Amino acid sequence: MNVPQQVINALSLGAVYSLFALGYALVFSVLGLLNLAHSAVFMWGAYLGWASVLVFHLPLAPALVVAVVGAGLLAVVLDRVAFYPLRRRNAPRIAQLISSIGASAVLVSLAQLSFGADPQNLPLEMVPNHAIPALAGLALRVTPVQIITFGLALAMMGGLGLLVQRTKLGQAMRTIAFDQRIAALLGVPVDRVYALTFFIAGASAGTAGMLYALLYNSITPFIGDAVSLKGLTVIVLGGMGNIAGAVLGGFIIAGLEVFSIALGGSSYRDALTFFLLFLVLVVRPQGLLGSRAATRA
Amino acid sequence: MHRSFPGSLALILVLALVTACGSPAPAAPTTAPAAPAATEAAPTSAPAATAAVAAAAVATAAIVAAVPTEGTLTQESPLPQVSPLGGATTPSGSAKIGDWSSPAPTKLPANVTLGFVLGLTQDIAVYGQSQKNGVQLAVDQINAGGYLGKGKLVAAIENSTGTNEGAIAAMTKAIDDDKAVGVVGPTLSAQAFAADPIAQEKGIPVIGPSNTVAGIVEMGNFIFRDSLPESSVIPGTVKQVLSLLGVKKVGILWGNNDDFSVGGYKVFKQALQDNNVPIVDDETFARGDVDFQAQLTKIIAQKPDAIVVSALAKEGALIITQARSLGFTGPLVGGNGFNSPAVITQTGQAGEGLIVGAAWNIASSEPLSQDFITAYQAAFKAAPDQFAVQTYTAVWLFATAIRRADSVDPKTIRDTLAGIKDFATPLGNFSFGPDRNPIHSPVAQIVRGGKFVVLTAETAKQ
Numbered sequence: 222m223n224v225p226q227q228v229i230n231a232l233s234l235g236a237v238y239s240l241f242a243l244g245y246a247l248v249f250s251v252l253g254l255l256n257l258a259h260s261a262v263f264m265w266g267a268y269l270g271w272a273s274v275l276v277f278h279l280p281l282a283p284a285l286v287v288a289v290v291g292a293g294l295l296a297v298v299l300d301r302v303a304f305y306p307l308r309r310r311n312a313p314r315i316a317q318l319i320s321s322i323g324a325s326a327v328l329v330s331l332a333q334l335s336f337g338a339d340p341q342n343l344p345l346e347m348v349p350n351h352a353i354p355a356l357a358g359l360a361l362r363v364t365p366v367q368i369i370t371f372g373l374a375l376a377m378m379g380g381l382g383l384l385v386q387r388t389k390l391g392q393a394m395r396t397i398a399f400d401q402r403i404a405a406l407l408g409v410p411v412d413r414v415y416a417l418t419f420f421i422a423g424a425s426a427g428t429a430g431m432l433y434a435l436l437y438n439s440i441t442p443f444i445g446d447a448v449s450l451k452g453l454t455v456i457v458l459g460g461m462g463n464i465a466g467a468v469l470g471g472f473i474i475a476g477l478e479v480f481s482i483a484l485g486g487s488s489y490r491d492a493l494t495f496f497l498l499f500l501v502l503v504v505r506p507q508g509l510l511g512s513r514a515a516t517r518a
Numbered sequence: 519m520h521r522s523f524p525g526s527l528a529l530i531l532v533l534a535l536v537t538a539c540g541s542p543a544p545a546a547p548t549t550a551p552a553a554p555a556a557t558e559a560a561p562t563s564a565p566a567a568t569a570a571v572a573a574a575a576v577a578t579a580a581i582v583a584a585v586p587t588e589g590t591l592t593q594e595s596p597l598p599q600v601s602p603l604g605g606a607t608t609p610s611g612s613a614k615i616g617d618w619s620s621p622a623p624t625k626l627p628a629n630v631t632l633g634f635v636l637g638l639t640q641d642i643a644v645y646g647q648s649q650k651n652g653v654q655l656a657v658d659q660i661n662a663g664g665y666l667g668k669g670k671l672v673a674a675i676e677n678s679t680g681t682n683e684g685a686i687a688a689m690t691k692a693i694d695d696d697k698a699v700g701v702v703g704p705t706l707s708a709q710a711f712a713a714d715p716i717a718q719e720k721g722i723p724v725i726g727p728s729n730t731v732a733g734i735v736e737m738g739n740f741i742f743r744d745s746l747p748e749s750s751v752i753p754g755t756v757k758q759v760l761s762l763l764g765v766k767k768v769g770i771l772w773g774n775n776d777d778f779s780v781g782g783y784k785v786f787k788q789a790l791q792d793n794n795v796p797i798v799d800d801e802t803f804a805r806g807d808v809d810f811q812a813q814l815t816k817i818i819a820q821k822p823d824a825i826v827v828s829a830l831a832k833e834g835a836l837i838i839t840q841a842r843s844l845g846f847t848g849p850l851v852g853g854n855g856f857n858s859p860a861v862i863t864q865t866g867q868a869g870e871g872l873i874v875g876a877a878w879n880i881a882s883s884e885p886l887s888q889d890f891i892t893a894y895q896a897a898f899k900a901a902p903d904q905f906a907v908q909t910y911t912a913v914w915l916f917a918t919a920i921r922r923a924d925s926v927d928p929k930t931i932r933d934t935l936a937g938i939k940d941f942a943t944p945l946g947n948f949s950f951g952p953d954r955n956p957i958h959s960p961v962a963q964i965v966r967g968g969k970f971v972v973l974t975a976e977t978a979k980q
Contacts (some may be wrong), residue, residue: 223815223816223818223819226815226844227812227815227816230809230811230812230815231812233809233811234809234811234812237809333639333643337643337647338639338640338641338643338644338647339643339644339647339860340644340831340832340835340860340864342863342864345866345867346866350839350843351843352843352845362843362844362845364843433808437808437809437836437839438839438864439808439832439835439836439864441641441832443640443641444808446806447806447807447808478812479811479812480812482801482812482813482816483812483815483816486801486802487801487802487803487812487813487816488774488802491804
């Protein structure tokens, strides 16, 4: 068995899961809302990046910026349209969950209308996905895209962690997470913090979407489906709404998947992964880094 | 299902044998212009053993170059190597599709409705949209030419949404509400298993335009298909790959939760076993997966000469790219799911050397195929794929059955459909076998220079 290569495979897959799960975790930590439309924002991030390259002929770096900002704004709009009206009427959280499913379906359909169902890809020569020759001697195939994805996942985890723990905005987020009404009484601009939270979560989904597009270079309106369930699994394992937990969870799930294939058989991958996951949750129901509900975020 | 495979293969062989020997010259195997290597015996000079070999070639091999031996020289065909199948077997040399020489129908109602159960949304829309184009083109041509006399062919297109429930709903609607006298669809084999029994029960004939797994036509006597089953395409592809590329051992990667990929895997495995080729590693994935690096790393570590992949197009493209980026340079052999130009555009350089067996190739020299491609490109500004051509052909098959029967009684249409023999189509010279499976020659293709070309000793080497 080629262990080092499988470790690389796990890290690369884990980076995608983690990046995706970050935004999920952030929204859950502040709103206590499982935003199932997160995967649709992720998908739109990929398409925005793709469109910037193909339609507006931007190079990759500015296209990434378009994808990140665009997805962030999309998430803010999503909040105003799908969640804000419910929040204002004190709708139960389950209503917001359903609303997020509906929003997701709308966004996926819109993408299908705009771009069709055929897989789209970035121009193949633009994507730095050729193995780095220096490592080939060690029988290791690592591509620049994999390194970028991995680095960004860690950087974003650090950045979001600092944001939540060390900044005024983070403090406001944590106050809202503790109790929205008390936060409002204390003069926290609740709506603005919500919008900012959605922007940041959307931006991270956009980043993940664009990196996914680079890593796999196959964009369809349905790429969100591939990661949404995984992302949910990741944040449950990491501890609902815990930023570092989302990243750790992403790498653990990816590692479990890769090594259940490498050691056992690919047919038992999901069974093995979810069995191990179950064992972890029996021992630590709050997730690996999770804490009690009252001190989320 | 797979246990019945040797049986159905045998049946196809027998059929091919009958076709090859029963009718004299016309049914001689297609002669591909650029296939110098083959030294198979010519079927017409046939003692039993050689005939069996030749029959296997007809049924399975993608390109069979029938080099005429002394025996065949007595046959009347002077230049067998340049006579395409369709042209050779339609004596009238009819330039366009359709049995126009049969008497025009007079008893048809003003509207003749055919139902279509196609996957137009979700991830299978890749296939469904292409099929819809094929329907449109065929219906327009049929109505423009007055093929059904005063009757106008109406297409009731229903969306299966790519789910079993959706297909059942669409099939029910097509039959009960649209009053379809025949149905083309569903797009995926899994949905055919769910929805076809409804049509069978109500006595409405169905042609599956893209159902290639085993067990489709076995659902009942109203169920047809015009898509060559994997069991006739894959063994030929495997044989070509082994002989032309010197492959000694292979690894397999296959999707284990859709009927199409599972069916393809079983046929591949059987074909490899029949040729005594060891399978060094056998790995699976699930529909919807995007990362196959763990499986591919494991397979590549076993140093196979070729990797066989049974997957749908979306996963297939990703597998090709990842296999190449993990350093695998050997041939990748795929099933019918890879048979789409989209796979090439998505894989680029990585796709070079991909080998796919298929019922049809855009480079096909069939005259009707060229006509079809020209008309399709004019209508849709895109190159057609196999899904478009098979659906297009299915509509023409139904229309021909309706014209010949001069009736919209589903039972009569079924019986006439079952009797279609040697009908010139873009797929080649088309017949329904007694088991309602299609009979026509398949083709093995390899990607060279960003295009599917016919696999030969020459194109294999590059």
